[in-house]
Amino acid sequence: MSNIQAAPQAVDPAIGFSTFNLRPFYPPVAIPAITIGLIYLIIISFFSFSFYLPIHMKFIQRQRPLHFYQLIILRWIATVTTYLFLSLFYSLISLAFQIPFSSGPAPHTEVANPATVYGKGSFPVYWMIDFVGMKALGLACENVAMVVGMPYTSFWLIFWVITNVSTSFYSITLAPGFYRWGYAWPLHHIVNASRTILFDTHSQIGLNFGVLFAWCAVNTALFPICCWFMRWKTMRQKKKESEGKEQ
Incomplete structure (x- = not known):
């Protein structure tokens, strides 16, 4: 009887399947850390530009040290x-x-609840993925803000949030082919890396860091050009204002 209780499928219908979630997202409080909470990562990285903008504008003046x-x-x-x-x-x-960061990895054939891929070293890796991700997201916002200026940066923020979120929280494989560009977007790799760290899922963390570093490198290369463009716009505007006062 104990065998029948342990495997009722052996009696009726004689063949059955049991489904096991080997890596459940547990505890539930960890779910926002890989979903809606990451939207704040985009927003915080975006507004860091406006925090420093008054200071940067002072250095653009002609009498600058x-x-x-x-x-x-x-x-x-x-x-x-x-x-x-x-x-x-x-x-x-x-x-x-x-959220547990020190439970350690588990065998891939056993249900682990919870499991972190790097054990006690998971939090520093989690911090670094957030740092590199914020750098990839934020430098892009900085460059666009310097080029388009206010109030058009608000439209950029909406575009940046929607395109990142729509290709990150759910599998792109199950989405229409139109969304394949999401594989190159930063938040997609931040989500996947965070899932790997927090739940010991299939690891592509090398690829995740690689794509994020590529975003950082491209935006860093464009950063001086955007700074020059912003300075050029500011000086041209001041010149027009001074000419208008003289007239």
């Missing part, structure tokens, strides 16, 4: 340093909600 290339270096370092600490504070929220 810095050369322009020094201003670019200063801005880039300030921005990346901000992302480093903002990503740390963002990651600490997960610890505050007691």
Whole structure:
């Protein structure tokens, strides 16, 4: 009788299937960390530009103590340093909600509830994926904000959030082929890497970091050009204002 209770499919219908979720998303409080919570990562990285904008505008004036290339270096370092600490504070929220980061990996044929891929080293890796992800998302926002300016940056934020979210939280394989461009978008790789770290799912963390670093490299290369364009727009506007006052 004990065998029948353990395997009732052997009696009726004689053949049956049992489904096991080997990597359940547990505890439930961890789910926002890989879904809706990551929207705040985009928003925080976007608004860091507006926080520093009044300071940056002062250095653009003609009577400035810095050369322009020094201003670019200063801005880039300030921005990346901000992302480093903002990503740390963002990651600490997960610890505050007691998401486990030290349960360790588990065999891939056993149900693990919960399991983290790097054991006690999971939190530093989680922090780094948030930092590199915020850098990839934020530098793109910085470049666009310097080129298009206000109020058009608001439209960019809407576009950036929608395109990242629509290709990140669910499998692109099950979506229409139109969404295949989502494989190159930053948030898709942040979500996949976070799932790997928190739930010990199939790891592509090397690819995830690689794509995010590629976004960082491209946006860093474009950063001086966008700074120059912003300076050119500001000086042209000031020149028009001075000519209007003289007339």
